[in-house]
Amino acid sequence: SAYPTRTGTVNQIESVIDRISTDSNTRRAVMTTRAPVIDTQLKEDIPCLGEMHFRCLEDEDKTLVVNLTTIWRSRDLFKAWADNVIAITYFGRKIVEEIANRTGRETRLGGYTDFSNSLHIYGQDFSHLEKDEASSKKGFFDVFPNVESYVKRSWDSETARDVEVLPQMEAILYEPLWKFTDSDIQTIRGEIDFLKNGGKP
Incomplete structure (x- = not known):
C-alpha cells in the first residue's frame, strides 16, 4: 500500500x-x-x-x-x-x-x-490433477467437469476461516522464522479473536 x-x-x-x-x-x-x-x-x-x-x-x-x-x-x-x-x-x-x-x-x-x-497451472503441478488408475485417484477434471461443479465444492468464507485461516494464524505465532515482536503477536492474537468472534470486535 x-x-x-x-x-x-x-x-x-x-x-x-x-x-x-x-x-x-x-x-x-x-x-x-x-x-x-x-x-x-x-x-x-x-x-x-x-x-x-x-x-x-x-x-x-x-x-x-x-x-x-x-x-x-x-x-x-x-x-x-x-x-x-x-x-x-x-x-x-x-x-x-x-x-x-x-x-x-x-x-x-x-x-x-x-x-x-x-x-x-504450471506443468510441474499437473501430476496433482491427473487421474491415477493404480490408486483409483480421480483427475481434477473428472471431479470438476465444469465451472459450476467446482464452485459448488468451494468453501464459503466461514469454512475457509475455520479450516485454513485460523489454524495457520495460530501456528505462525510460534514460528521463530518471523521474529515477531510482542506488539506483532498482540496484533495477530487480536485478529484471531476478531475472526473467532465472527468478524466482530
Missing part, C-alpha cells in the same frame, strides 16, 4: 478509506502496485496484483456496500488463487470496518470480482 515516490511513500490504504468516507460515490478509491520506474527494470517478479478498485453503493436499507475488484497480471490457479481470494477479501473487510468507524454508518463488503490476464 506504500507507493514509492522520490519524496517518500503514499499510503494508499488511508487514501481509499478517506475517499469513500468523505464521498461514498467516489470512483477514485483505487490502489496500485505498479511503479514503472521500478517495474521496467525488473527481469522477474513484477507484482502479480496490479490494481484494487473499491466502489461503494447504497442498498435499499441505506447500508453502504463496498464492492471490490482486483486486476492481476498473472495467477497460479492451483497454488495461489484460493489463498489470494481469502487474503484479498479479508483485507477488503478490514477496509470496510474502518469506513464504518469513520462514517458511523452501517457498512458491509459486497461483491468481489477479479480479472486475471494469465490464469494458469
Whole structure:
C-alpha cells in the first residue's frame, strides 16, 4: 500500500478509506502496485496484483456496500488463487470496518470480482490433477467437469476461516522464522479473536 515516490511513500490504504468516507460515490478509491520506474527494470517478479478498485453503493436499507475488484497480471490457479481470494477479501473487510468507524454508518463488503490476464497451472503441478488408475485417484477434471461443479465444492468464507485461516494464524505465532515482536503477536492474537468472534470486535 506504500507507493514509492522520490519524496517518500503514499499510503494508499488511508487514501481509499478517506475517499469513500468523505464521498461514498467516489470512483477514485483505487490502489496500485505498479511503479514503472521500478517495474521496467525488473527481469522477474513484477507484482502479480496490479490494481484494487473499491466502489461503494447504497442498498435499499441505506447500508453502504463496498464492492471490490482486483486486476492481476498473472495467477497460479492451483497454488495461489484460493489463498489470494481469502487474503484479498479479508483485507477488503478490514477496509470496510474502518469506513464504518469513520462514517458511523452501517457498512458491509459486497461483491468481489477479479480479472486475471494469465490464469494458469504450471506443468510441474499437473501430476496433482491427473487421474491415477493404480490408486483409483480421480483427475481434477473428472471431479470438476465444469465451472459450476467446482464452485459448488468451494468453501464459503466461514469454512475457509475455520479450516485454513485460523489454524495457520495460530501456528505462525510460534514460528521463530518471523521474529515477531510482542506488539506483532498482540496484533495477530487480536485478529484471531476478531475472526473467532465472527468478524466482530
